[in-house]
Amino acid sequence: MGNKIFIGIDPSLTATGWATHEGRSGLITSELRGIARVADLRQRFNRVIQETISRLPIIGRGEITCARPERDFYAIEGYSFASQYSAHQLGELGGVIRLYLFERRRPYVDIPPPTLKKFATGSGRAKKDELRLAVWRRWQKEFKTEHEVDAFILAKIAEAVFGDPGPLTQFQSEVVKRCKQNLAAQTVESDNKSVKP
Secondary structure, eight states: OOSEEEEEEEOOSSOEEEEETTSOEEEEOOSOOHHHHHHHHHHHHHHHHHHHHTOEEEEETTEEEEEOOSEEEEEEEOOOTTOOSSHHHHHHHHHHHHHHHHHTTOOEEEEOHHHHHHHHHSOTTOOHHHHHHHHHHHHOOOOSSHHHHHHHHHHHHHHHHHSOOOOOOHHHHHHHHHHHHHHHHHHHHHHHTTOOO
8 A cells, every 4th residue: 555644534623533543533622602713613623634644554564653744645524414503613624624725736525424434334324332442343443432433444445445455345436436536526626627726
């Protein structure tokens, strides 16, 4: 797979979860409110990303060293249209994160919540505890919060879409195929609108 890193992002106003495909994870939080919180979260997000991609562990000959990856790829949990009370603010945060990645020409894919669940469990209706159990069974990883669990699954989706994750189940292959079709459609749309990166 080379020197690449895959990062999942679970946007939340209270605790944005992030995780890498190999299992590093954390939360990005802010004590502020309103647009000041969005600005603070953007700055903290930038710091986390820069620190994360500058310390990619490379294992070779029994040693673990760190190196900056050749490329970094992302998967972001898509908007939940069931969020009644904070949909606008969450939309602002999601927009800020996507703009950050777009401006830096970082490839990313949007993953709707049911698709995230299907990739991990085979069902788009899985509950949070089922996701946590699936992550343990499939990848032997355990996380403190549901935001980090979601972010890790997103990182594994990014790895499957942009990298070479190895064997996938049939339902995971279906998810990856759909994601690649959506990426191709986005690229065509961007080319037709002459979007300048």
